Amino acid sequence: MGKILIVADKGKSCVATSRGLELAAKLGYDVEVVAFVYAPLNRIEGGKAAQATLKQQILDKRRAQILERIDAFASKDQKVALKVVWLKTVHPWIVKRTSSAKFSAVVKTTHTTGSLGYTSTDWHVLRECPVPVLMVAEKKWSRTRPVMAALDLGTRKKSKQQLNSKVLGAAKALAEALGVELKIMSAIEIPSVLADLDLVDPISYSKKHREEMLPHLKALAKEHGIPEKQFVTKRGPVCKVITSQAAKARAQIVVMGTVARQGISAKLIGNTAESVLQDLHTDVLAIKPDA
Numbered sequence: 001m002g003k004i005l006i007v008a009d010k011g012k013s014c015v016a017t018s019r020g021l022e023l024a025a026k027l028g029y030d031v032e033v034v035a036f037v038y039a040p041l042n043r044i045e046g047g048k049a050a051q052a053t054l055k056q057q058i059l060d061k062r063r064a065q066i067l068e069r070i071d072a073f074a075s076k077d078q079k080v081a082l083k084v085v086w087l088k089t090v091h092p093w094i095v096k097r098t099s100s101a102k103f104s105a106v107v108k109t110t111h112t113t114g115s116l117g118y119t120s121t122d123w124h125v126l127r128e129c130p131v132p133v134l135m136v137a138e139k140k141w142s143r144t145r146p147v148m149a150a151l152d153l154g155t156r157k158k159s160k161q162q163l164n165s166k167v168l169g170a171a172k173a174l175a176e177a178l179g180v181e182l183k184i185m186s187a188i189e190i191p192s193v194l195a196d197l198d199l200v201d202p203i204s205y206s207k208k209h210r211e212e213m214l215p216h217l218k219a220l221a222k223e224h225g226i227p228e229k230q231f232v233t234k235r236g237p238v239c240k241v242i243t244s245q246a247a248k249a250r251a252q253i254v255v256m257g258t259v260a261r262q263g264i265s266a267k268l269i270g271n272t273a274e275s276v277l278q279d280l281h282t283d284v285l286a287i288k289p290d291a
Contacts, residue, residue: 002104020107
């Protein structure tokens with residue numbers, strides 16, 4: 001049995017907590033909820049004793065709030081552990097915790113505040129967390145239904161083909177657990193330089209690309225027991241195809257692969273998953289390749 005780490009929301013919203021508990025119950029996973037709290041207390045009068053007393057009061061209040069949420073959303077007999085941590089910068093704790101314990105995923109509410117030259121907690125967790133990360137959207141489409149797997153069927157890299165299999169397997173498991181339809185989407189993107197200069201015919205290019213995808217598509221279909229006709233390809237930029245098709249289907253979760261970047265490039269160049277997160281009004285499960 002796996003375990004899910006839920007990062008509790010700081011405000012009154014229960015998005016990540018409720019969604020994480022729901023999915024854990026349907027997938028048969030145990031749950032650990034972590035709630036972070038912090039306040040600068042160095043200027044509180046009364047010295048260290050007064051500061052320690054106030055800190056404990058804040059921790060106790062936070063614990064009571066989260067326990068109330070858990071009681072409201074946990075299913076009967078669901079195994080849920082709670083940790084309340086006094087910490088300002090939270091992503092190193094999340095990464096370390098999921099690196100040292102057997103977690104199957106992290107569930108966290110999306111906060112799309114990243115900008116050029118700045119990396120938010122969301123981006124840190126997406127890039128550095130060793131397990132899949134479910135970013136839960138606060139505002140979703142109404143009447144959401146399918147789970148959508150976003151694949152790169154055109155890749156020739158073995159590592160990315162293996163990642164496609166992980167993505168598809170996770171999406172299929174979620175769709176079955178939730179009792180909803182599984183949709184599978186892949187984009188055929190014409191390089192902008194070729195398109196801008198009219199150096200290729202879009203229809204011919206797409207037809208050839210689809211033919212090149214077939215061996216990988218057939219292998220995935222056989223591996224996961226999914227009919228080949230369920231794999232859909234659309235021509236266009238990857239981010240646009242994923243967001244538009246997810247919106248059209250009103251997908252409740254989009255499952256996709258994400259490759260971490262390191263160093264300066266991690267702060268300057270967002271990967272596909274990060275770009276999609278900016279535009280999607282649904283949950284996104286980001287999965288990394290095997291180490």
